[in-house]
Amino acid sequence: MAEIEAIPSPGKKYRKESLMDLDPVLLRALLRERVHHNIEVPLYPVLLRQQLKPIPNFGLQAQLVFNVWRERGLSEEGTDLEWVKRYIDIAARVRKGERPDIPELEASLPKPFTASEMDVVRKLIWGRCSIRDWTDEPVPDSLIDQIMEAGRAAPVGCNLDAVRFIVLRTSGEKSMIWSDISIDNAVIIVICFDNRISATVGQDRMVPQNLGYDAAAAADHMLLMAHALGLGGVWLSKTVKSDHTEDTGRKFKELYGLPDHIDVALHIAVGWPASGIIKSKRVPLSEMIITKKT
Ligand SMILES: Cc1cc2nc3c(=O)[nH]c(=O)nc-3n(C[C@H](O)[C@H](O)[C@H](O)COP(=O)(O)O)c2cc1C
Structure with missing residues (x-):
């Protein structure tokens, strides 16, 4: 498996050793952020490609943080950690050139309300x-x-x-x-x-x-x-x-x-409300929309 040694965050560079000492609250935040920016955000355009070729570095920054999380024996329970693990697994498949099956996509598609x-x-x-x-x-x-x-x-x-x-x-x-x-x-x-x-x-x-x-x-x-x-x-x-x-x-x-x-x-x-109010009204939408004057 391809490996990376450091994570470049804006203005920061984390190596594995520094992650081993990071407060777990902050490590969890970094993990959530890296999964978000390093996997979630780029994933969907990647999946839309007709022929998915192996992308060797895909999600490796998130993977590094997760490896540290696991090595430190920090709890992997909790809905956000489940979400992290789901994306970590998907990224591993994309690195191999697989097109992962993601059944959640259908349920999350916005549909007009009745x-x-x-x-x-x-x-x-x-x-x-x-x-x-x-x-x-x-x-x-x-x-x-x-x-x-x-x-x-x-x-x-x-x-x-x-x-x-x-x-x-x-x-x-x-x-x-x-x-x-x-x-x-x-x-x-x-x-x-x-x-x-x-x-x-x-x-x-x-x-x-x-x-x-x-x-x-x-x-x-x-x-x-x-x-x-x-x-x-x-x-x-x-x-x-x-x-x-x-x-x-x-x-x-x-x-x-x-x-x-x-x-x-x-x-x-x-x-608990003691009384109602005369509900305030907004300016018309037409005044809120700024259009370029010609
Ligand atoms: C950023 C912000 C700050 C606000 N600060 C106060 C406040 O300090 N005191 C207060 O009585 N109402 C405050 N409000 C409520 C507004 O006065 C209220 O939303 C506005 O008059 C519109 O009325 P509505 O909320 O009934 O639609 C604040 C609302 C916002 C969004």
Whole structure:
């Protein structure tokens, strides 16, 4: 089998020895990222080639990281590791010139929703609104878990999974959060990210904005799920220090005792709605589409 000795990530070069010492959280992120960029992204154009010739180097960077993962005896259980192993196997076949059978492709093909499914989608997308007033009825943990699960399903840059959540319920915990509204009756979910992960794969140099985007995508999924569960939610900005506010993220980080590598991106507040609102309306689509003036 062809072998490689090092993985060139943007601004980094990992040799096997350095991977043997890498924190498992970061190694897992690198593994997910390499499988994504070194196998998943180039795979489908490769498969479309009529005659698949052996591609000796295909997926070898991902394979190297996986070999280290295995050699270190790290757990191969978990849905993301199953996904990793699936692609590692497919890449090994492509290296030999085989055209691997991938039955999952059929099930993942987008198909138009039925009319009644579309009604639900529109109801969710256009019915969601920002609720800023909540009753004191407690929100069960099971619903908060469903909201975080929805955040977990959101798109993530480079397939890194660096988003992290903190759930705040008590008034003491919530007092660490700056907000322009009263959040006494709300559960706050702080959406953070692990900044070591982006540095590990060089994302911090190539696409530093992605970590904030990942958190934002998670927040949107979470607010949609909160709405579907009958809860009212709102996005709360993380302010940076100005004359009339304090740096919410930094204050929270200090008071909550977060490690340096966890950065706060934003918060959402969810709870049982005390009242509805006059739903805000958007500008017409025609004003949102920019066309080149001739
Ligand atoms: C990036 C972002 C930051 C926001 N920050 C706040 C905030 O700090 N406080 C707040 O009450 N609402 C905040 N919101 C909610 C917006 O005010 C709200 O989405 C907007 O007015 C449209 O109303 P709708 O959500 O009901 O459609 C924020 C929304 C976004 C996307």
